[in-house]
Amino acid sequence: MQVPFKPWLLAVGLLPAALTAWAQPSKFTEPVTLTVGYVPGGASDNAARIVAKALSREIGVPVIVENKPGGGGRIAAADLKNTKKGRNVLMLGNPAVTVIAPIVFSDLNYNPQTDFKPVALVTDYSFALGVPASSKVESVEQFVEWAKANPKQLNIGVPATGSLPHFFGLMLADKLGLKPEIVGYKGSSQLLTDLAGGNIPVAIDTLDTFLPMAKSGKVKVLGVSSDQRDAGLPDVPPFHEAGIDIRATGWNAVFAPASMDDDVVTYLGDAISKAMGDATVQNEIRSVNLVPVQANAAQTRKAIDAFRQQWEPVVRASGFKVNK
Incomplete structure (x- = not known):
């Protein structure tokens, strides 16, 4: 089996966080919830709290981290799918939940490609x-x-x-x-x-x-x-x-429910991208042993697609399935 081992971030023109211009009036008057599918204190939770604080400064309303552990992050993902239109709910997700799970779980109750909208990459590892x-x-x-x-x-x-x-x-x-x-x-x-x-x-x-x-x-x-x-x-x-031509990284990214309007997703992606360009935020991310990444919604979609192209053939070729 030959797999294109390309660096997926570089493939779509993304590098560790580099500041781009952004300035828009806030679209939010009520708090935003950022869900995490894991317990407090882990890598995902740490990243979520740093991003939430930084995003709050950009959009002018509180961003509250809510932990919804269980199912390796899939419980939080299923809840995001069911978010009603007009609710300010986001999720910090990773490849295990949004790329790998649809391949290995036959009874998954969400489809990441139709139920979620990528908002912004924030870290890789x-x-x-x-x-x-x-x-x-x-x-x-x-x-x-x-x-x-x-x-x-x-x-x-x-x-x-x-x-x-x-x-x-x-x-x-x-x-x-x-x-x-x-x-x-x-x-x-x-x-x-x-x-x-x-x-x-x-x-x-x-x-x-x-x-x-x-x-x-x-x-x-x-x-x-x-x-x-x-x-x-x-x-x-x-x-x-x-001399081994292999490059691969995982990531954390913010996702919105499919019910969220595209202009709001774009706005949030730009806001998070700007926040991730701040040197203090980058240092906070590095302090929890992650690498800060800056990408808006469009760039994030391309990056996740490139990741899927690299990893999906490997997962499918392995034949690995979760039997319940």
């Missing part, structure tokens, strides 16, 4: 390949050598089957001609504990998840999926620096 600190493998090149020499030992842990790290692992394996055993865990905490203890030889997760243990010396991060090195681990190269 990369994936990383890690090994135990005790491993003799010190680089991506050495990992490839080890993996090809020890195919029966190539068990790659991921935080959950059906997660983005799972499918990125398949992307990477396909690119390298490897056939690993993907081992799904019940969350990143258990995965990294097992990795640090040497109970699994390799793990793939989001880079921000690896950072605490990598900085404390409990695990080694060998490579990242982004186009550039990450400020959190500047000594770790992107895979392409090791």
Whole structure:
């Protein structure tokens, strides 16, 4: 299987946040609700609270974050679908909910492409390949050598089957001609504990998840999926620096219900884009180990379409389905 491993943000002309001009009178007189399909304190929740505060300054009304955890974000997505026209409700969503779920769940009760309107990308994040600190493998090149020499030992842990790290692992394996055993865990905490203890030889997760243990010396991060090195681990190269032509990132984006008028979606996209160009907001996003991205509604639609073109073939080829 050959998949076009192109950097989806660059493919549509987007880069980490760069300011564009925007100035419009507010279309809102009542508070806006920004729902998050996860518990407080996680990466999505942190990003939502930063974006909500910044958006509130732009549109002149409170933006209230409401957590609706459950179903891996799908409960919040279903609620967004059912939002009645005239209600000021948005959702911070990610690829698992808006791109992957429609492929792997046969009974999904929403269609992201018809029930939601993309408003604005706000962050992206990369994936990383890690090994135990005790491993003799010190680089991506050495990992490839080890993996090809020890195919029966190539068990790659991921935080959950059906997660983005799972499918990125398949992307990477396909690119390298490897056939690993993907081992799904019940969350990143258990995965990294097992990795640090040497109970699994390799793990793939989001880079921000690896950072605490990598900085404390409990695990080694060998490579990242982004186009550039990450400020959190500047000594770790992107895979392409090791000669592996693969670039892939996940993201968080604001979505509106299909019932929201297009002019309001455009207005909100412009407002969020302007907010994401603020240096203070960018620093707040980086402080939670995410990368700020600036994109209006039209750019966000194109970026999500490019992401779907890159990832959907991998997900479908995997044959992964959630059986209930």
